[in-house]
Amino acid sequence: MHIVRRLSLILLPIALLGAVAFWIASNYRAYEVQELIFPNRYQRYDSLIEQAARRYQVSPSLIKAVIWRESRFLPDMRGNAGERGLMQITEIAAKDWSVAEKNETFSPPDLFDPKTNIDAGTWYLSRALKHWAAKDDPIPFALAEYNAGRMRVKRWERDAKDGAEFTADDLRATMDFPSTRNYITAIMERYQAYLKRRDFREDALH
Secondary structure (H helix, E strand, O other), X not given: OHHHXXXXXXXXXXXXXXXXXXXXXXXXXXXXXXXXXXXXXXXXXXXXXXXXXXXXXOOHHHHHHXXXXXXXXXXXXXXXXXXXXXXXXXXXXXXXXXXXXXXXXOOHHXXXXXXHHHHHHHHHHHHHHHHOOOOOOHHHHHHHHHHHOHHHHHHHHHHHOOHHHOXXXXXXXXXXXXXXXXXXXXXXXXXXXXXXXXXXXHHHHO
């Protein structure tokens, strides 16, 4: 009897922990579970995101959503095509940023520095948003450019033959890169989740 009681005292807490873990997993996506367990990893760059958002007038929630999709908040991430850091910046994009910002001391390894990377990525995103500002929803266009390049987005626009009437829905329907379509969808969903959760003060941009 004593053995049975001891076993029950040991197994009961384990069963309760298992039930709690199952409830969490069934009610949250994997990302939310990780964010609950490791909050520092997913919030440690929020102040840098806010600084870049104010500097380049881009929604901090959108910046964070891009970082989530590009690197899962890992600053030492390397991409297959040489992309680096949190926002997976290429050397070409980084050099454009350094010229625009008159940063003469910049070198590609600097992209592993979170602040440098977020600044460069946000500048690039801001430039894309401004370029597509006349569209019904510039964000999907900017994200498509960020992922696939401006020339491809312009080709998709030409292929649709709609000119100024080429909408964000038309873009999704026309693009022949399923990976870019999935990229845009994932970021837009995460962006909306951050907005709904009010992770940042969006009105602090102005």
